[in-house]
Amino acid sequence: MNIFYDVPSERWSHNEEDMQLYAGAANEEIPFKQDTQDQALFPITLFPGNRVLVVGILTSLDPKKESGIGGNLTLFQNLSQYLSNHGILAYVFTVESLLSNYMKGFIFSSQTNTWNEVKLPLPDIVYNRIPKRGFEASESFQELLSFFKEHRITLFNPHFLDKYLMYEALTEDGSLARHLPSTIDLSDPTQLADFLHFHKHIYLKPCKGSQGKGIYTLLEKPDGTLQFNSLKHQELYPDFSAFWEANKASLKKRGYLAQRAVIPKKLNGHRYDYRILVHYENGFYKVTGKGVRMSQTQEITTHTPRGGKLFPYQQLQTRPLNRKLANIAQRCGIILSRKFGFLGEFSIDIGEDTSGALFIYEVNSKPMQFDEEEIEASRLLHLKNLFIELTFPNHIRK
Structure with a gap:
């Protein structure tokens, strides 16, 4: 018609x-x-x-x-x-x-x-x-x-997700707790100093950022000096007080969290992360696309706008890995939808450490386009099916 x-x-x-x-x-x-x-x-x-x-x-x-x-x-x-x-x-x-x-x-x-x-x-x-x-x-x-x-x-999808609120929500689930690097809200300098001293190497991330923008790493060296790294430059501070005094205004203004740095597994000398796309379908959250992003020009983040490159997921996939990613996707979808409102589509950035453990870095409620054509084709199909399912739940798709 x-x-x-x-x-x-x-x-x-x-x-x-x-x-x-x-x-x-x-x-x-x-x-x-x-x-x-x-x-x-x-x-x-x-x-x-x-x-x-x-x-x-x-x-x-x-x-x-x-x-x-x-x-x-x-x-x-x-x-x-x-x-x-x-x-x-x-x-x-x-x-x-x-x-x-x-x-x-x-x-x-x-x-x-x-x-x-x-x-x-x-x-x-x-x-x-x-x-x-x-x-x-x-x-x-x-x-x-x-x-x-x-x-x-x-x-x-009601709104963007706040990274720290997401972390708090996901830690309430026992099955996901082991997939979450220790994280604190960056508001109390004493707490941050203790957190850094305990972990030695941490990430500072804007709670409402995306695509790797505004991410830093902070490393406490054996002599007590601090190394502060951004994507483009590095600064050294004699102690925590000097670091905090120089950066507190910008960190507080934008709203940051601090997160334990995961020691990443590497390929060809570079860290990599999994990017998985997830859609709701008939009561379940289904992984509808899997990609890999590998760092190149710097080792802080793997995002392609920050110099990362694509790597074929097929070269890393195993049945246990597929199963773990599917379980993470299902639990994330259930918990975050319950907490923040229905998420029909989201993506997850997942890192892997040297022991093979998986860690959730970020959940995106408004995923960017994937560079992999097959993932985008899958996305369009699942969005279409989901729009139909949500509007006409008893309709049988042909």
């Missing part, structure tokens, strides 16, 4: 006579129209109740971009086209457009390679891709959450 959009009138219609068709959370009727010539055509799948499934990809405005749309436009384009190819009406929208008098969003045109603003039904489900943490703390975002609740719109 097809639906059509008429630009001058900003109206949707369908071409099946004697059929009623509805779309989105408000169950808006899409009327029949006999003459649809020269109107934009969208093939759709008919779901129970003569419904069109409508997915909204939530982001924010960015005046610096030609389209005016913020966030990862490549991901939005790939996802919206994939969903459209499977008969799902998908569009990108912003808080401003939803809270205006009528809903407008952006649909990608592969013919013109542009994002076109059109009038749209309210979404059944919202894929939260707000790119900045600060906006999720704003009054506008809270107003948006109230709107979703009032209109019974499913919110897919």
